[in-house]
Amino acid sequence: MRKVVFRGMKADEKRNRVLWCSIAVVALVIALALSLKGSKGLQWVISGLTVGSIYALVAMGFSIIYASTRVINFAQGEFSMLGGMLMYTFSSQVGLPAWLSFILAVTVVTALGAGFERAVIHRMEGASVVALIIVTIGFSIFIRAVAKWIWGTDPVKIAAFLGEEPLRFLGASIVPQSFWVFGFTAVAVILVFLFFNRTLPGKGMRAAAGNPDAASLVGVSTSTSSLLAWTMAAALGAAAGIIIAPINFAAYSFGVMLGLKGFAAAILGGLGSAPGAVVGGLILGVLEIMTAGAFPSGYKDAVAFLIIILVLLVRPQGLLGKPEGEKV
Amino acid sequence: MVRRGIGLKLPVVLLCLMVAVSLVAFGCGESGEKEVYNIGAVLSLSGPAAPLGQPEQRSLMLLEEQINADGGIDGHQVSFIIEDDESEPAKANTAVTKLINQDEVAAIIGGSTTGSTLAMAEVTEKSKIPQVCCAGGTKVTQPVKEYVYRTPPSDAMAIEKLLGYVENELKIKKIAVLHDANAYGTGGADELQSKCGDYGIEIIARESYGSTDTSMVGQLTKIQGTDAEAVVVWGTNPGPASIAKNMKELNMAIPMMASHGIANKKFIELAGEAANGVTFPGGRLLIPESIPEGSEWRKAVDDFSKLYKNEYDLDIDTFAAHGWDAGLIITDAMKEAGTDSEKLNQAIEKTKGLVGIDGIYTYSSTDHDGLSVDDMIIIIVENGEWTFHGAEAEPVN
Amino acid sequence: MEKLEKIDATEKGRNYRILLILSVFIFTVPFWAGLIPGSILHMDIVNLMVLAGTYACAVIGLNLLVGYAGQISLGHAAFFGIGAYTTAILCTRMAWFPTWLGVILGGLVAGIIGWLVGVPVLRLKGHYLAMATLGLGEIAFILFTQLKGLTGGTLGILNIPSLSIFGLEFDTEFKLYFLIWAVVMLMMLLSINIICSRVGRALRALHSSDDAAEAMGINTARYKTMIFVLSAVFAGIGGALFAHFLNYIDPASFTFFLSILFITMVVIGGMGNIWGGLVGVIFLIFLPEVIQGLPHWIPLVPESLTNFGNYELVVYGLLLILFMMYMPKGIAFGLSRGTSYAKTKFGHLRDRISARKYEGH
CATH class of the missing domain: 3.40.50.2300 (Response regulator)
Structure with a gap:
């Protein structure tokens, strides 16, 4: 017994160390890019961090649901897609003010996420994790098809919140929307981290995933925990989709790419860890822009995936993840 | 236990229903009209190439409606049977096989993308069924394939x-x-x-x-x-x-x-x-405005544009034009050749000065592109x- | 131990019988399928079954990997693609190259690459393994697209010759059907033999717990790699057959979505049931066609729904969810539970009848 406790403490300590190591790595990569390529490097870093924040937001959705239920939600990208498309409908088609459209869009998607949890996931207690994954894949196919029916296949444009005129400094430029993305990501990660690590319900939810019996002793049922996780993930996903739409447009098919990259970022950072999701997202984003700028650009995704695999071979639980045996 | 009961009963009931209805539908069919001319189409209605396939489908539906409202081809109604390849060449191949074997179509329209078109050509060339595609890739018509034609200006x-x-x-x-x-x-x-x-x-x-x-x-x-x-x-x-x-x-x-x-x-x-x-x-x-006023081509474009706008409340785009022209080329050849695919293929190859939306089509045994650089x-x-x-x-x- | 072997033997016998019955059914399909008029059926059964056969090769192997060895893979489209490209490149560059050898080499090359990546990657677990295999699949897709000199890039490879074995041409779907399904049945036979053997028992131990299996003296890494390589070979052969069936391949046929389709077939068919893979393939290949056919059979579905190809996917997604909700272990388990239920009920009846007879005496 003592040995287990000891191992747990050590793991915790190690995690902190890894967190700082990862931050150092990110800083190092940024410094390297700057020193090697000057303003071009700065541009890569700025664009990379913007793209990376987008991935980080989606990755956080994966992590929230995973941390509380051990399920990988392959429909997470679709939540973001729906957020963007609904924002377009409410603000551009109906003509509501931006803040109201934002609230409405997030509400609709959150209701959908919570509804899906109650109607399907909740009723599948005891099913294997893979079966649950297939269910989320089915859900993503369904959402995509309905979205295509409603909005058609053409991408749509959503106006940037603060104009589109890029700001320039030190030879690099940045669009104002990027600040929204950075700010939102920062706030989201802090809130999610505090919730899961400093509040009772949050700790309970994490416990619920690891050990349902112990969790129910503390007064958290796996059922509530799962519902709460899905609600939070859907809301976060929708908000992310709305914030990022002005940078990259929105279309019924964009959820697939967001989901894929978000999943990759969540794994790279370590599943179930909010800071991990952000670290993973940022690394992936900067990596993508830099490899596109430095290698033959056709291979840029291959390079990114190769690096993720190599990182996993060295650290099989992701950069900030907790090591644990899992079964399919 | 109860749940499983429903799970098993529902499909069985559905199946019985399906069989019953299909029998009824089969019994009532076949009225004394002239045989319908079936033309198959494989387009990318979903997947990344959906923005191409959907306008193509819309204009084919318009064309079908117009031809049939005008009394069809020599009294034969025309039916476009449209399949989706989900932007995947392998699915296009399967779909075209189904159209030829099951629906016994006289000609094929599509695909929307070069990949799908080439995959379909493997089948149409083998079965000797003329195919008019909506894709721009050079490989489609160079070298010339005996049964494959193109509507859009090539890349x-x-x-x-x-x-x-x-x-x-x-x-x-x-x-x-x-x-x-x-x-x-x-x-x-x-x-x-x-x-x-x-x-x-x-x-x-x-x-x-x-x-x-x-x-x-x-x-x-x-x-x-x-x-x-x-x-x-x-x-x-x-x-x-x-x-x-x-x-x-x-x-x-x-x-x-x-x-x-x-x-x-x-x-x-x-x-x-x-x-x-x-x-x-x-x-x-x-x-x-870039087409001379009063020319047949200008009139065709204006008419089509109006028709499309009325039906779908959308402006025409190039893909809508490809779909329309592909349908037009085949139905025009059918006026002469009917549904015999060998005769139909010869008639399509003899197409000369046919006024479409993309341009004016003239095919020959060495040119299956139809248009010229000046159409752009x-x-x-x-x-x-x-x-x-x-x-x-x-x-x- | 002896007892376990006995159980395996009876299990094997039972599966052999199922295989025999299934083979008889499968090989008669092309003869009656053509008799149903297309105006009622609205699908080309033989063509779909040939496609299903090529996918089945990959899915049978994947079922061994996921269902028995407990290792997930979201990148099996890569091995399918490697098999397809291997035979396509060989047979189009060298006209004399025997196509049957191309198929075998397709499986071999996929197996070798599977071994090379499997050894390091299989150290990962659960979702991390899923990510790594997904990444490998994406890398393979990018290489298919980018290595233009070899693969023809995005335009793919045209004019792949049809299969022929010692002068016997398989140039029509009808002929190809028998060949491909014979291959599938051989793979099933092999799977049954693997599962009902010492290896199968080791795998089952591995599935329930790595540590326990290690403790029992099972070299888990070796078994995992072995099954991974085997599944890669199966997928490679399936891909090669696919190439000779379509006569045309391009990277769009081997995307992430195909990998997802494979794993969905395994799970919906019945993960860890020998027949699960086959059931899943046939179910998911025919499901979209049946959904598409619905408006022809039931005129109630309004035409506006069926246009613009959107309703199929709505229904498809919903059905996927419903099937998993009500049969979370897959259709094959649902079926076998149904038959055993019927058997016990029927058995009871038989007992009662014989009991009554006895009483009558």
Whole structure:
């Protein structure tokens, strides 16, 4: 017994160390890019961090649901897609003010996420994790098809919140929307981290995933925990989709790419860890822009995936993840 | 236990219902009318190429309605049986086999993409069924396949048009190419590379991007580091719109040129101000004023445009034109040849001076492209509107 | 131990019988399928079954990997693609190259690459393994697209010759059907033999717990790698057959979505049930066609729904969810539970009848 406790403490300590190591790595990569390529490097870093924040937001959705239920939600990208498309409908088609459209869009998607949890996931207690994954894949196919029916296949444009005129400094430029993305990501990660690590319900939810019996002793049922996780993930996903739409447009098919990259970022950072999701997202984003700028650009995704695999071979639980045996 | 009961009963009930209804439907069918002419179509109605396949489907449905309202072909009603290939060549192959074996269609329309078209051609060539495609890739008609025809201007034509403009009007010698990594973009970039020598133009950077990439800044900074005098972007929405925006962000002053893949108003809507100055080759139908007033072609374009607007409340685009023309070419040949596919193929190959929307079609045994470079114009976006390059406005044919 | 072997033997016998019955059914399909008029059926059964056969090769192997060895893979489209490209490149570059050898080499090359990546990657677990295999699949897709000199890039490879074995041409779907399904049945036979053997027992131990299996003296790494390589070989052969069936391949046929389809077939068919893979393949290949056929059979579905190809996917997604909700272990388990239920009920009846007879005496 003592040995287990000891191992747990050590793991915790190690995690902190890894967190700082990862931050150092990110800083190092940024410094390297700057020193090697000057303003071009700065541009890569700025664009990379913007793209990376987008991935980080989606990755956080994966992590929230995973941390509380051990399920990988392959429909997470679709939540973001729906957020963007609904924002377009409410603000551009109906003509509501931006803040109201934002609230409405997030509400609709959150209701959908919570509804899906109650109607399907909740009723599948005891099913294997893979079966649950297939269910989320089915859900993503369904959402995509309905979205295509409603909005058609053409991408749509959503106006940037603060104009589109890029700001320039030190030879690099940045669009104002990027600040929204950075700010939102920062706030989201802090809130999610505090919730899961400093509040009772949050700790309970994490416990619920690891050990349902112990969790129910503390007064958290796996059922509530799962519902709460899905609600939070859907809301976060929708908000992310709305914030990022002005940078990259929105279309019924964009959820697939967001989901894929978000999943990759969540794994790279370590599943179930909010800071991990952000670290993973940022690394992936900067990596993508830099490899596109430095290698033959056709291979840029291959390079990114190769690096993720190599990182996993060295650290099989992701950069900030907790090591644990899992079964399919 | 109860749950499983429902799970088993429901399918059984459904199955019985299906069988019953199909029997009834089979019993009531077959009235005394003349036999219906079936034409199969395999289009990309979903997946990445859906923006191509959907307008094509819309105009085929319009054409079917119009022909049948006018009494059909010699009293035969026409039916387009449309299948979706989900933008995947393998599915196109399966779909076309089904159309030929099961629905016994006389001719095939499609696919929407070069990949699907080539996959389908493997089947149509074997079964000797004429196929009229809506894809631009050079490989489709070079070398000429006995049963495969094309409606849109080929990528090669668009590239000749664009390179001619670059050489003669812009007088630029060095360009960078940034293309979508998919079949359309890669095919275009390859074609550019093989043709640019003829125009004394050099490609000094060739980069690619993914169709749904979030940012193309990496590739663009690389191009910024070269002495390219223009960027040619080969892809379909939304990639080129993102690139136009990114170029503006990066303060890149060199002109952006693009493919006819952005020849719809969506591009302007997406790219906003960044769209201004973007130049691309496109069909004349996009700017009907470029077609001589009073000509048959102008009238066809105006009529089609009105019809399409009435039915769908949408402006026509090039893809709608491809679908319409493909249907038109086949039904026109059917007037003479009926549904015998061998005769039909010969009749299609003899098509001469047929006025479509994309242009005026003339096929021969050595040319299955039908159109010519003059059916295209250079279009420039100015103040959020299309304008065509002045010198090209002369009448053709 | 002896007892376990006995159980395996009876299990094997039972599966052999199922295989025999299934083979008889499968090989008669082409003869009656053509008799149903297309105007009622609205699908080409033989063509779909040939496609299903090529996919089945990959899915049978994947079922061994996921269902028995407990290792997930979201990248099996890569091995399918490697097999397809291997034979396509060989047979189009060298006209004399025997196509049957191309198929075998397709499986071999996929197996070798599977071994090379499997050894390091299989150290990962659960979702991390899923990510790594997904990444490998994406890398393979990018290589298919980018290595233009070898693969023809996005335009793919045209004019792949039809299969022929020692002068016997398989140039029509009808002929190809028998060949491909014979291959599938051989793979099933092999799977049954693996599962009902010492290896199968080791795998089952591995599935329930790595540590326990290690403790029992099972070299888990070796077994995992072995099954991974075997599944890669199966997928490679399936891909090669696919190439010779379509006569045309391009990277768009081997995307992430195909990998997802494979794993969905395994799970919906019945993960860890020998027949699960086959059931899943046939179910998911025919499901979209049946959904598409619905408006022809039931005129109630309004035409506006069926146009613009959107309703199929709505229904498809919903059905996927419903099937997993009510049969979370897959259709094959649902079926076998149904038959055993019927058997016990029927058995009871038989007992009662014989009991009554006895009483009557």
